[in-house]
Amino acid sequence: MRSEPIWHPSSSRTSPRIYVKQWLSLSGIVETGELRCACGGPFEIYVNGELAGRGLGPTLTADAVWERFEIGSLLQPGENVLLIVAGGEGGEEWFRAEGEIEYADGKRLELGTGKPWQGLRADAWQSYEEKPLRGVYFAAQEPERWSTGWFRETEWEDAAVVEGRKPLAWNPRPAAEVEVWARELSAFGEVDSGGVLRCEEEPGAMTACKCVRREALLNPGKQQALVQTRDAERGVYLVLDFGRVCTGFPRLRLRGKKGGVIDLGFAQRWGEVESGLRYVAEEGRQEWTGHRLESCRYAIVRFSHWPEESEIDCISLVERRIEVTTRGEIKVSEGLEEIWGVGQRTLESCRREIYPLLTAEGEYDWLKGYAFALNDFYLTGDTETAAAMLDSSRPPRASGDLRQVFGYALFAEAYYRYSGDGKRVGALLSGLFELLEACKEREDEKGMLTAEEDFVALNALYAGALEAIGHLCRVKREREQRAACERAFHRVRKGLQVAWCEEEGLFADGVGDVRPFGQWAT
Numbered sequence: 089m090r091s092e093p094i095w096h097p098s099s100s101r102t103s104p105r106i107y108v109k110q111w112l113s114l115s116g117i118v119e120t121g122e123l124r125c126a127c128g129g130p131f132e133i134y135v136n137g138e139l140a141g142r143g144l145g146p147t148l149t150a151d152a153v154w155e156r157f158e159i160g161s162l163l164q165p166g167e168n169v170l171l172i173v174a175g176g177e178g179g180e181e182w183f184r185a186e187g188e189i190e191y192a193d194g195k196r197l198e199l200g201t202g203k204p205w206q207g208l209r210a211d212a213w214q215s216y217e218e219k220p221l222r223g224v225y226f227a228a229q230e231p232e233r234w235s236t237g238w239f240r241e242t243e244w245e246d247a248a249v250v251e252g253r254k255p256l257a258w259n260p261r262p263a264a265e266v267e268v269w270a271r272e273l274s275a276f277g278e279v280d281s282g283g284v285l286r287c288e289e290e291p292g293a294m295t296a297c298k299c300v301r302r303e304a305l306l307n308p309g310k311q312q313a314l315v316q317t318r319d320a321e322r323g324v325y326l327v328l329d330f331g332r333v334c335t336g337f338p339r340l341r342l343r344g345k346k347g348g349v350i351d352l353g354f355a356q357r358w359g360e361v362e363s364g365l366r367y368v369a370e371e372g373r374q375e376w377t378g379h380r381l382e383s384c385r386y387a388i389v390r391f392s393h394w395p396e397e398s399e400i401d402c403i404s405l406v407e408r409r410i411e412v413t414t415r416g417e418i419k420v421s422e423g424l425e426e427i428w429g430v431g432q433r434t435l436e437s438c439r440r441e442i443y444p445l446l447t448a449e450g451e452y453d454w455l456k457g458y459a460f461a462l463n464d465f466y467l468t469g470d471t472e473t474a475a476a477m478l479d480s481s482r483p484p485r486a487s488g489d490l491r492q493v494f495g496y497a498l499f500a501e502a503y504y505r506y507s508g509d510g511k512r513v514g515a516l517l518s519g520l521f522e523l524l525e526a527c528k529e530r531e532d533e534k535g536m537l538t539a540e541e542d543f544v545a546l547n548a549l550y551a552g553a554l555e556a557i558g559h560l561c562r563v564k565r566e567r568e569q570r571a572a573c574e575r576a577f578h579r580v581r582k583g584l585q586v587a588w589c590e591e592e593g594l595f596a597d598g599v600g601d602v603r604p605f606g607q608w609a610t
Contacts, residue, residue: 090200092184092200093201093249094182094207094250095176095181095183095207096181096207097245097248104176105213105379107173107207108171108172108183108205108207108247109207109244112167113166113168114166116165116191117192118164121158121187121188122188123185125155125172125184126185127143127175127182127184128145128183128252128253129145129146129147130142130143130145130147131143131172132379134170135169135171136164137233138235143155145177147381148444149442149481150480151255151480151481152254153258154256154258163189169236169238171235173379180252182251186201207246208244212225212229216366220362224366225366225368226368227367227369227374228369256479258476258480259476259479260472261473261476262410264411265408267404267405269308269330270403270404271306271330271331272331273302273303273305273306273327275326275327276291276299276302277294278292279292279322279323279325281321282321285361285364285390287358287388288327297315297391298314298316298324299316300314305400308402316394316396317391317392317393325388325390327387328387328389328403329386332437333356333384333437334407335381335382335383335440336381336405337379337382337406338382338404339376339405341376341401342374342398342402343399344374345371345398349366349369350367350369350390351365351390352364354382354387355387355388356386361388362383362384364388365378387405412464442473443456443473443477451492452481454498458495461473461477471503474506478499478503479512483523486526486527487526490530490549497556498549500556500560501556504563510563510564517564524553542597548584551577554573554576555573558570
């Protein structure tokens with residue numbers, strides 16, 4: 089089915105999310121139904137008012153990918169409504185979906201975004217320009233029964249076909265969603281209700297605010313914490329410690345008055361609040377789950393503008409977990425066994441569908457990914473996560489950071505070595521060789537890469553990448569390319585001998601009097 093990227097016909101910087109809707113008239117009993125979607129930001133899919141799944145958009149992968157959702161069990165004969173809440177990030181405002189429904193009698197119905205899909209601004213979500221907060225959600229502006237699609241019927245407009253990325257196909261491990269709560273309260277007190285949300289070592293004593301039974305936030309359902317801020321310029325401050333880095337969607341359950349504000353900040357390390365959001369309450373009981381995936385060990389919480397006592401039942405994360413059985417074993421000394429355990433804990437805290445290693449430029453850090461993948465191969469034997477990394481990104485640019493080019497080559501070769509997946513790696517081989525050919529423009533007359541800093545480490549990585557691609561060429565019987573890689577490898581390896589330190593048995597990062605030793609030089 090041919091699909092087109094769509095969005096609301098009028099762009100808005102202040103309202104970053106929209107509703108997308110399509111009515112489906114089904115003539116019989118549905119046997120199966122699948123929808124695959126991609127978006128410029130996170131999104132949620134509802135079928136007849138029921139949540140079918142959450143999409144991550146660019147919050148996880150380096151490029152747009154197709155995310156698959158099973159919708160057949162939620163469809164029924166007659167009228168059905170498919171509703172998506174979609175967000176645009178980084179100037180990318182587009183949503184795309186396509187799929188197929190199969191009836192019990194074998195007939196099929198294809199789906200694809202374009203015309204006559206409809207769009208509507210999601211006014212409850214607004215942009216917010218006060219870091220670390222990325223946006224604000226006004227609960228009172230969300231229509232009742234909005235997930236059913238039956239609201240503001242006269243305001244919907246035909247969706248516009250827009251420019252959007254071509255999504256990549258991938259097949260990651262399935263993720264399970266499990267709600268998790270903090271293990272302890274790391275900080276508690278009173279702070280100013282305005283200003284930057286940050287980690288406070290010693291918030292002030294309670295004078296104008298009240299927060300009782302706060303430990304209830306660690307034991308959901310038994311009782312509720314009670315919050316009140318009698319002074320509009322003061323707020324209740326809490327830091328919830330989950331005990332480890334968790335990745336999921338923030339969730340709130342409470343009973344309060346319209347206009348109460350909850351600021352949430354997310355920090356993986358103490359002192360570094362990396363992202364956040366603001367929730368403005370509606371009247372009465374409410375349950376809300378954020379759309380954007382957040383990673384944190386510490387949730388920094390600030391309550392303000394709660395003049396009347398309100399009940400807070402839950403501040404949690406709906407964690408996305410990728411379960412991989414640990415199969416690797418090692419019999420070594422106690423000290424080395426502790427290091428082995430560090431690798432296990434690192435993977436448990438960091439593994440998602442991929443290794444989440446996006447750089448500031450929105451590309452994968454392939455060198456770190458290489459280390460993670462080797463860790464995974466040794467500990468679990470899992471190669472699916474590495475495959476998802478390769479599938480969800482285009483190769484790095486030869487004009488960019490050469491270390492990432494070499495990391496990409498090392499990653500691909502290590503994946504083949506442990507998976508035996510010659511088909512996937514074979515499809516990458518010509519691109520890998522083109523990257524190495526482009527590197528020749530940066531060589532000196534001796535065939536070494538020029539660099540003002542980290543000369544040895546850069547060329548050591550170059551040698552490793554040449555050897556890795558040469559190995560793949562040998563496997564795929566590309567004799568000419570293999571020979572070229574081997575010649576270049578021996579040339580670079582010979583040039584590195586000036587950095588060899590016989591006394592230490594290592595390659596140094598420099599060749600002068602001061603000779604530091606680094607990871608990639610050796």
